[in-house]
Amino acid sequence: MGAKVGATARSAAQAKSRAGAASAVLVGAVLAASLMFAALPQAAHAHGPVAPLASSYLARVTALPPGLHAKIVDGDQRMWLEAPPSETVTVLDYQGAPYLRFDSAGVQVNQNSAMYYLNQTPVAETPPPNLTASTPPSWQRASGGHSFSWHDGRLHALAAVALLPGKRLVGNWRVALRIDGRPSMISGGLWHAPDPSIVWFWPIVVLLACVLAARRVRRRELDRLTARGVSLATLAALGAVGIGRGLHGRPTVSVLQWIELAVMLAFVVWALRRVLFVRSGYFI
Template sequence: MILVRLRRAAVVVMAALAALLALAAPAAAHGADAPDGTDYRAAATALAPARPGLTVRVVEAGARLELINRTGRDVEVLGYSGEPYLRVGPGGVYENSRSPATYLNRTIAGDTSLPPEADPAATPTWQRVDRGQSVRWHDQRALWLESSPPAQVRADPGRPHRVRDWVVPLRDGDQTVEVRGTLDWVPPPDAYPWWVATTLAFLAIAAAGLAPAGTATGVRALRAVGALLALGGLATVAFTVGRELDAGADGLGGILLGLVNGQIWTLLTGLGAVAAGGYALARREAADFALALAGACLTIFAGFANVAVLSRSVVPVVWPATAARVLVVLILATGAGALGAGILRLHAAARHARTPTPVPR
């Protein structure tokens, strides 16, 4: 009786966790407004003239620029009409509520409606938005916002193209400093081989669920699926950390803060898969159910959520694009495979429970 109650409690807890993941994961995925993959590579190539203590880089797969100011003095980012837009310095980060860029840059699409007070010719009205010395923002000068590719890409999509050289002006005291960069089109990879590898691996892992439970073969199959699911969970953790590093996280504290603020549910999905894999390796009660549920969460919230990596040339992690695709294939295959194996084992157990036991005469 106690074992039955514990099993029911575990089912309720795990189902609640799955529901929370279903509700929270989409919000987390869009919280940073960063693409899951793109074919446009933005790069900051120079700061002219150079300023010691002042750095600018591209983060979030090209979605934002990041300025870090350690000069000890205020530096302004100028908007699209040359007006003061952002100010970063010892007092923190301020934005000018009269600058149109303040509103246009709130989304990566730049489609925010301008309020009546937005006037680039008006005297700046500064509002502090952060206490630090760094700021990240969308900048249309470094992005391609059209729904269709540039003309040169449409004419020859099979090779790289320089879309534009871009400049974002800064003001340091009474001097203008230019952030110079490039925006390139990079042909996307062929996603077909990655999907073939994912499908074959998924079928191989799921087939382990056909091994008879209670036999030595069944025990080995259960442990193998558990180990592979744990490996998929670790791949999820690595991918999630890679996204935070690509988003500009600096040091262990920055990574942890970014994970908590934006990637916590994906991280918990990966850690949950590791735990479920360990549960299966230990041959605990309800291991089949744990494999199925953790595999489903891993597939949906870590696998399909990042599936764009398989068909995009620029990926939102610091690892090489091929490494990122291997991680996503591993996540999808182990998650879906554990789901399939768990369902098969649960079905076999239910069928066995329904089989009447012969009564000896």
């Protein structure tokens, strides 16, 4: 009788140990995937980082020449431009020198532009002091397509301007162009972004309250359901954040970004399968 009771106790202890270890593995895997996803090196695109950057400002295009398409990427950080192959469109840098040239062959970048050095990644370089607007350009092929994005400090140069209470428009900006040799420009404005919503905070409070309440009436089945619920919520949040982080504000997505997103989603799908279809002994 005593041996039977001892065996039962050992079996229960082993089951509890395995369940606890499995739960720890799941939590560790979620955290590891999150850290791995955040730590993956960001792909370089158009001489600048592509990772979304937190900003208190939003830049918008308000006017541009006919036939061109322009968007602001990452809040107030980057300009994306698409030009028709039938026109030669030159983007001028901060000094008025040619920086980018769009034509029927694709997109070229001028290596004798100060912006070429300032937009190097991962660290900006100091432009040579002898570069001026009259320095002859040295063109290098940057893309075979007809769209390109680059970091442009003119979009957020007004961010340091103090705003009056209740005012959101900070000011207007311009990016000078030449279209088939004719002067032109893309113009827009910079707005102070509204305060972030705290709606997301309340589901977390409710979830924590449910976990605390479950501990007061702790039962094995309730523990199992709680673990599954928390796991599902965590994995769903990880998937949503990953997709949003990878695609937010992007007119185009690089191959490395697709690979990064695919790895993250593959982990989420695998973990969801474990949560939903593996026998209940896997959880507490």
